Amino acid sequence: MKKAIKINLSGIIFHIDDDAYEKLKSYLDTISRHFSNKQESKEIIDDIEARIAELFQERISGESQVITLQIVNEVIDIMGNPEDIADSGEDAEKQGTFHDAYSRSRRLYRDPENSVIGGVCGGLSAYFNVDPVIFRLLFVIFFFAGGASILVYVILWIVLPRAETAAQKLEMRGEKVNVSNLEKKIREEYDNVKENVKQGYSKAKSSVTYRKTERAASDFFDVLGKILLVFVKVILIIIGTGLVIGGIGLLIGLIALPFVGVHVFPFESYNFSLGDVLIPFTDPVSVTLLVISITLLLLIPVAAMLYGLVKLIFNIKTRNRGLAIGALTLWIVSLICIIGIVAFESSHYSNFGRDSFSQELDTGSDTLYIGINERQEDYLDDESILDLDNRWFLLEDADAFYGRISLDIERTEGEEFMLEIEKESKGRSWESAGENASNIDYHFSTTGNTLTLDPYFSVDTDHKWRFPRVEAIVRVPDGKVVVLDRETRDILEGVRNVDHLSDWNMAGKTWIMTEDGLERIAD
Amino acid sequence: MNIENAKAQMRKGILEYCILSILAKKDLYTSDIISALKENDLIVVEGTLYPLLTRQKNAGLLNYRWEESTQGPPRKYYSLTVIGKTYLKELDESWAALINSVKSIKNYK
Numbered sequence: 001m002k003k004a005i006k007i008n009l010s011g012i013i014f015h016i017d018d019d020a021y022e023k024l025k026s027y028l029d030t031i032s033r034h035f036s037n038k039q040e041s042k043e044i045i046d047d048i049e050a051r052i053a054e055l056f057q058e059r060i061s062g063e064s065q066v067i068t069l070q071i072v073n074e075v076i077d078i079m080g081n082p083e084d085i086a087d088s089g090e091d092a093e094k095q096g097t098f099h100d101a102y103s104r105s106r107r108l109y110r111d112p113e114n115s116v117i118g119g120v121c122g123g124l125s126a127y128f129n130v131d132p133v134i135f136r137l138l139f140v141i142f143f144f145a146g147g148a149s150i151l152v153y154v155i156l157w158i159v160l161p162r163a164e165t166a167a168q169k170l171e172m173r174g175e176k177v178n179v180s181n182l183e184k185k186i187r188e189e190y191d192n193v194k195e196n197v198k199q200g201y202s203k204a205k206s207s208v209t210y211r212k213t214e215r216a217a218s219d220f221f222d223v224l225g226k227i228l229l230v231f232v233k234v235i236l237i238i239i240g241t242g243l244v245i246g247g248i249g250l251l252i253g254l255i256a257l258p259f260v261g262v263h264v265f266p267f268e269s270y271n272f273s274l275g276d277v278l279i280p281f282t283d284p285v286s287v288t289l290l291v292i293s294i295t296l297l298l299l300i301p302v303a304a305m306l307y308g309l310v311k312l313i314f315n316i317k318t319r320n321r322g323l324a325i326g327a328l329t330l331w332i333v334s335l336i337c338i339i340g341i342v343a344f345e346s347s348h349y350s351n352f353g354r355d356s357f358s359q360e361l362d363t364g365s366d367t368l369y370i371g372i373n374e375r376q377e378d379y380l381d382d383e384s385i386l387d388l389d390n391r392w393f394l395l396e397d398a399d400a401f402y403g404r405i406s407l408d409i410e411r412t413e414g415e416e417f418m419l420e421i422e423k424e425s426k427g428r429s430w431e432s433a434g435e436n437a438s439n440i441d442y443h444f445s446t447t448g449n450t451l452t453l454d455p456y457f458s459v460d461t462d463h464k465w466r467f468p469r470v471e472a473i474v475r476v477p478d479g480k481v482v483v484l485d486r487e488t489r490d491i492l493e494g495v496r497n498v499d500h501l502s503d504w505n506m507a508g509k510t511w512i513m514t515e516d517g518l519e520r521i522a523d
Numbered sequence: 524m525n526i527e528n529a530k531a532q533m534r535k536g537i538l539e540y541c542i543l544s545i546l547a548k549k550d551l552y553t554s555d556i557i558s559a560l561k562e563n564d565l566i567v568v569e570g571t572l573y574p575l576l577t578r579q580k581n582a583g584l585l586n587y588r589w590e591e592s593t594q595g596p597p598r599k600y601y602s603l604t605v606i607g608k609t610y611l612k613e614l615d616e617s618w619a620a621l622i623n624s625v626k627s628i629k630n631y632k
Contacts, residue, residue: 010596031570040577047573050596051553057595080568 004066010050012057016067022190024052024072027082030183033167034086048079082183106174109163110156113192117221118157126172154232157225240313247306254299277386280394280401280465286341293334293341300331348466349426353433355440358420361474363449368417370407370474371485373445373454392465393456400458405442405470406493407453409482411513412475419444419451420473426466439463442470455491476513481521483510534565539575540618541565543584543603543611550602552590576601584610 003018016024028045035041055075056067079085106127114122114132121139125132142149163169170181274294278287304327311318361368386394392403412418423440427433442457457470472491476482484492489507496517497506511518538560545551545559553576560566579585584607587599603611 012596035574040574040581043577044573047553047577047599048570050599051557051569051573054554054595078569080570082570084568085570085574 009056010046010053012053014053014056014060014067015065016072017069020067020069020072023069023076026183026186026190027072027076029186030082031085033165033182033186034082044085048085052079107168107171108160109168109172110160111169111172112162112164113169118153118225119162120153120156120160123160123163123172124156127174129174154228158229158233158236237313240309244306244309244313247302247309250302251299251306254295254302277394280459280461282341282345282464286345289337290341293337296330296334297338300327300334303327348428348464351427351430351433352424353427353430353435353437354422354424355434355437356420356422358418361417361419361446361451363417365449366479367449367481367483368474368476369450369483369485370488371450371452372487372491373443373452374487376454376456377487392468400441400460401465401468402456402458403468403470404455405453405457405472405491407488407491407495408471408473408493409495409511409518410473410475411515411517412477414475415477417477417480418475420475422471422473423457424467424469424471433466436463436466436468440468440470444472453488453491455487476518478513478515481510481512482518484508531567537618538565538571539579540611540614542572542575542579543607543614546585546601546603547608547611550600552598552600554598556601579607583607 004015005018005021007014007016007021028049031048032041032045035044052075055078056071059071059074060067108127109123110119111122111126112119114126116122116136121132121135124135139149139153142152161168163172167182170185274291275287278290282290304324390404392401394401421442421444423437423442425433425436425440427436440457440459442454444451444453446452451474453472457468459465459468471493474482484507486508489504492503492506495503495506497511498514498516498519501509501520506518510521512521513519541560541563542556545556551559553572556576557566557569557572560572561569566572576585580587580601583604585601586604586607587601589597590600592598
C-alpha cells in the first residue's frame with residue numbers, strides 16, 4: 001500500500017505517489033533555483049510544468065490512474081537533467097559572472113538550522129568552518145567578562161541576513177552554488193523536514209510536555225528576538241541618523257573651510273579661515289593648494305564614512321569601485337601635494353642671516369630704567385588666533401606675525417650704556433636670510449634715562465615668517481645701575497647675575513654691574 | 524576533447540536559428556516545435572528548449588497566444604514577430620555564408 005497525493009499541474013489534477021511527488025518537486029525546485037531572474041524562471045517552470053502535465057496524461061491511459069515514481073523518472077529523462085536546462089537558459093557571458101559572483105565567495109549568514117537564539121553563532125561557525133559551540137562559548141565568556149558580547153550579538157543578529165534559500169546556505173558554507181550542489185542541498189532539506197516531522201510525532205507521543213516546553217521556549221525567544229530586533233533597529237536608526245546629520249554638518253564645515261571664516265569649537269571667540277593662518281608662512285598659490293589639499297584630506301574620509309553609514313542604515317547594497325578608487329586617488333594626491341609643498345617650503349629655512357645695529361644710550365646719569373611698552377602688550381594679549389611656542393603670535397586680522405623679543409644684559413668695557421638690537425631670520429640663501437632679518441619691524445624709545453622696549457617685533461604678511469628672532473642686548477659699564485621694571489620678566493632671557501636669580505625673579509629689582517655680572521642692590 | 528560535447532556545442536549554436544526557421548512557416552505550439560526538432564535530431568532532451576523560447580520571447584523575437592485544448596492544459600502557440608522575421612533573415616544570410624565558407628575551407632588546397 002502506498003500513500004498518494006493530489007497535485008495540480010498546469011490546471012490538471014493528478015494523483016501521484018508520495019515518493020514520485022518528492023522526486024518531481026525537487027526536480028522542479030532545482031531548475032527554478034538556478035535561474036537568477038525570478039520572472040523568467042517562473043515562465044520557464046510554467047512551460048515545463050505544462051509539458052510534464054501533457055506527458056503524464058499520455059501515460060495514465062486506462063488501467064493506471066496514478067503517477068508512479070517510474071513515470072516521473074521517464075518524464076525527467078525526456079525533459080533532461082536540470083544542468084542542461086539551466087545551461088541553455090544562461091548564455092556564456094552571463095554564466096561567467098554567475099560563477100564569479102557566487103561560486104567562490106563565502107558569505108556570512110545566520111543559520112536557521114543551527115540556532116539557539118538567532119543563529120548567529122551557527123552562521124559564524126559555518127563561515128569559519130568550526131564547531132558552533134566555540135562561538136557560543138566565546139559569546140558567553142565575553143558576556144560575563146564585560147557584557148559587550150550581547151551588543152555584538154544583537155548587532156550581528158540585525159546585520160546578518162538569514163540563510164533562507166538553498167543557494168544562501170551553500171554560500172554560507174562556502175560551497176559552490178551549482179546545480180548539483182543545489183539539488184543535494186534541497187534533498188537534504190526535505191530529509192530534514194521529514195525527519196523533524198517524524199521526530200516531533202514520536203516526541204509528542206512519548207513526552208507531550210517536553211515538546212510543549214521546547215516549543216514555548218523557542219516561541220519565547222522568537223518573540224523576544226523580534227521585539228528586541230525592532231527596538232534595537234529603531235535605536236540604531238536614530239543613532240545612525242544623528243551621526244549622518246552630524247557628519248553632513250562636518251562635511252559642510254570642511255567644504256566651507258577654505259572660503260569663509262569658521263568658528264572652531266575651542267576658540268569660539270575667533271573667526272578665521274585656514275587661509276588666514278597659512279598666509280604668513282607662504283605665498284598665495286601654495287596657500288590655495290595647501291588649503292584645497294588639507295580640505296580634501298579631511299573631507300574624503302568623512303564623506304566615505306558617511307556614505308558607508310547611510311548605506312548601512314538604509315540597507316543599500318551598491319558597489320561603486322570607480323568612485324572608491326577615484327576618492328582614494330584624490331586623497332593620495334592631496335597627501336602628496338601637502339608633503340611636496342611642506343618639503344619645498346622647508347627650503348626657506350635652510351640658511352641663517354642677521355641684521356644688527358647698536359647705539360649708545362645717552363642717559364646723563366649712572367642709572368638706566370628699563371621698561372616695556374605696555375600698550376603693545378595689552379593689544380596683543382588676547383587677540384591671537386595662532387600661538388607658536390608661546391613666542392610667535394598671529395592676530396585675528398592676520399596682517400602681521402608678532403614675536404616676543406628676548407632681553408639680555410651684559411657687561412661692557414666702555415664708559416656708556418649701549419643698546420644692541422640683533423635681528424635674525426632664516427632664508428633660502430645667506431642673502432635672502434639677511435634680507436628677511438632686515439625686514440623685521442622693531443621699535444624702542446628712550447626718554448631721559450628710561451629705555452622703553454616694545455615686547456614684540458612684527459613681520460608683516462608680505463614678508464613671510466622665517467623663524468624671526470630679535471634680541472635686545474643692553475651693555476652696562478662696571479659700577480653703573482639698571483632698574484628692571486617688573487614687566488620685563490617676560491622678555492628677560494639668560495641674564496648672568498651673581499645672586500643666581502632666575503630671569504623671572506630678576507624683574508622688578510635694581511642691579512649694579514660688577515666684574516662677575518649683575519649684583520642686586522637695595523632699591 | 525569529447526566528441527559528444529563537440530556535437531552538442533554545434534547543435535546548441537544553431538538551435539536558436541532552427542526554432543525561428545520552424546516558426547517561419549507557421550505558428551506552432553511548444554510540443555510541435557519539440558517534435559520537429561527531435562525528428563531532426565537537433566535536441567536530445569526537451570527541457571533545454573523552454574529557457575530558449577522564453578529568452579527569444581523576452582527579446583521580442585517571438586510572440587505567443589493561448590489556445591484551449593481538448594486533451595490537456597491550454598497550449599501556447601508561438602509566432603514570429605516583425606523583429607523576429609528580420610532577425611531570421613539576417614541569420615539566413617549568415618547561415619548561407621557560413622555554409623559557403625565551410626565548403627570552401629574543405630576544398631582548400
